Amino acid sequence: MTEQLPDTISRLYADPGEYVDSDHPAVEAFARAAVPSDASARDKARRLYTAVRDGIRYNPYVSMRSPESYRASSVLAAGNGYCVGKAALYAAACRVHGIPARVGFADVRNHLTTEKLRQSMGSDLFTWHGFTEVFVDGAWRKATPTFNDTLCAKLGVKPLDFDGHAxxxxxxxxxxxxxxxxxxxxxxxxxxxxxxxxxxxxxREYANMQGEDLAGRDMEREATEQ
Incomplete structure (x- = not known):
């Protein structure tokens, strides 16, 4: 089932935000370099997803007290980020190409993480996990560009692919x-x-991590060691 977004809503979700800063020059350059200009919206959504998923390493140890951990351009500059920052970057990259995009949130229970991360968090429940919704071919499509391919290999899972439709x-x-x-x-x-x-x-949710020194922590290395 497809729908037609009202013009105002389409413009809203194609416009930059403070954190989904699709008007940042580095974000614009990243998005335009990742896909051919004549590609379809579906193909652009697919290619941009892979560019963010694998081009930005997943790092759950970023400072969640810093606003830059949530800002697309800052995540791009750092080359790593956690789920929300990567979702913001994917949404921003899609908006550069005029594809309406928004950030979604859900609590997820993660049964397969590193033991060190689980101990630091004190739980396997990831609250306010971030993903992206893109409006392609008349419907909102949900995609999670969180785990990069090299991390997936170390965790024993295939990277999650997005075809721009399902x-x-x-x-x-x-x-x-x-x-x-x-x-x-x-x-x-x-x-x-x-x-x-x-x-x-x-x-509030992860008080255990607030006083912990997370500098130098690396989930990929932890996955290899466990």
Whole structure:
């Protein structure tokens, strides 16, 4: 089933935000370099997804007290980010090409993470996990560009692909059939990242991590060592 977005809504989700800063020159250059200008919207959405997924390393140890962890251009400059920052960058890259995009949030239970990350978090529940919704071919399509290909290899799962049409959230099972990700609560979708709220929420949910020295922590290295 397809729908037609009202012009005002289409313009809203194609316009820059403070954190989904699609008007930043570096974001514009990244988005235009990733896809041919004459590609279809679906193909652009697919190619941009892969560019963000694999070009930006997943790093759950970024400072969630810093607004730059949520800003697309800052995540691009750093070359790494956690789920929300990567979702913001993917949304921003799509907007550069006029594809309406927004950031979505949900609580997910992660059954396959590193033991060190689980200990630091004190839980396997990832609250306010970020993903992206893109409006392609008359419908909102959900995609999660979180885990880069090299990390997936170390965790024993295939990278999550997005064809620009079918939703690509997180794998329910790993390569050996073990439970991997389970979506628990949906928190809706937004034009921009509610960063100030998320900074407070992350401090409340993951108080254990607030006083911990996370500098130098690397999830890929932890996955190799465990």
């Amino acid at each position: 939703d690509a959230l997180l794998h329910p099972f790993d390569g050996e059939g073990r439970a991997y990700m389970q979506y628990v609560n949906d928190h809706g979708s937004y034009h921009d990242v509610p960063a100030k709220f998320l900074m407070r929420e992350m401090a």
